Amino acid sequence: MSISIRQLKSFIEIAATGSFIEAAENLHISQPALSLSIKKLEGVVGGTLFNRSRKGIQLTPEGKRFLPVARRLVSDWDSALDDLSRLFTKQVGRVSIAALPTLAAGFLPAVLADFKQQYPNLEISVHDLLASQIDDLVSEGRADIGLSVRPRNSEAMHFEPLIEDHFVAVCPIGHPLLCQKEVSWHDLLGYPIIDLDRMSSTRQAIERVLGDLKREMDLFCEVSQIGTVGRMVAAGLGVSALPSLSFLQISKEGLGWRPLISPRVPRQLGIITPTRSPLSAAAEAMLRKIREHVGLAKFESAPLLN
Template sequence: MNLRDLKYFVALADTRHFGKAAERSFVSQPTLSAQIKKLENYLGVQLIERQPRKVTLTETGMKILPVARRILQESEEIVSLARHEHDPLAGKLKIALIPTIGPYLLPLITRKLRKQLPRLKLMLYEYQTNPLLDRLRDGEIELGILALPVPHDGLETRPLYEEPFTVAVPNQHALAKRNNVKLDDLTGENLLLLEDGHCLRDQALDVCSKIDVKESEDYRATSLETLRQMVAAGLGITLLPELATRGPFGSGHGLTVKSFARPVPTRTVGAVWRKSSARSAAIDAVCEIIRTTMQE
């Protein structure tokens, strides 16, 4: 058994297709199939159920898969540690951000990251919280930027900044004339939220849990931009993170954004990475740039 065979097995488990797994692994399909069979013979168990146009894992294969991922992840950590020992701020760093942070934070930090970390090549991705954490644990990414807290078994977390919530209301709404809004002012309002899977949905529900606010059952948005359009159309009100209301994302186009009166509800935006990561120096450098930028 070798790492190459485990890579073939993981690729096949991910794609559930011999052709696609071979393409991902840069080998021919017969070669990949033969190596998987060789691995099964070595282990003395069947890992794959081969059916026409369909590949499924056996029960044993399902048990072995997370162990194989972990072995591959640790082997990549060894290579990464050796490669970056002399220049820890060089090479690729795979970073994922959740959709309610990425589009609004990246414009503020990208230029600084390039200037202060010129040898670090950032590979940027966008995932919702749970898929992000899954990919982090599987070694597909090295750093996540999301809202804390999150389940952090095997992971390290670091708070980076506190982000206030704001209220977005239609232009003709009574609250649009206020200088600021108290949480109690939202009592009885129709609250528009993102669909399940977005942590911002849970955060907004938590903020509003102490008042009698009605969640709209008829409309759920797939993004903040859709949510904005729904407010502008007069379907209800919503909570938006402050970064998502700056510049062109602020008041206008049918809606008005209002700040909360004190105490202002906030969310904690932070970083998460594997405890075993060999990229701690690069991760620390990126986190520090984000932290200082958000303090300016």
């Protein structure tokens, strides 16, 4: 038989008051119920904790040694419940988000500002990573929420579509392609290309288009940051194909864009969460805030989402 927290609190209250009657009143229980609780406690520990005499109620030597232990156990119990309550009420906790740089820079700041205002005591960490790295962090439980393209392992993670982006041709101001309302991939590939490295989801999408078209690009330079692509194109070193939302990250000075067609390539972005483990209360609150902001976001800097 185990000892209950109620029995410990009864024991502590009797020791403090020296009276079963007063202890019962303070605990808002009947005296017979209190006496039965202590009797069961003494049965579990194997001995008497109180001496009952005409002089009153006194702790036995064993009771005196057990009292600080009982107080510590009750204190730890109360602290544990308080900590759990603070987690559920979002007074404490931590949320970890892994996001594509496009979303980390262009979409998340407004979400986090709103979230922090509502839950000022919650800790937030943001990792701006490649899509494959986001998949790994979410599937391994190192990130609560991912904001990315559809994950490779659909069984281990749930994908909730939020935004559909499209690829655009990015050219320096004055480039001949900007004379057209739309640019075909065939026309774009006639110029030197500045592209992201092969690990990026953007590059992988472009490689799939090249495979379908049975074309190769004239790769002038391969870089790791979208901002670097923008600066190189603006400097006249080549052209590029980027998701429309990338314009939330880069300076548009010296750049022009046109929709890419033949084919028009959609790029679906959404929320990634693990399928095999539930989210914490803090992460659930963040998820609700993200969904709320997707409906409000205007993405003014993204040319195809106006």
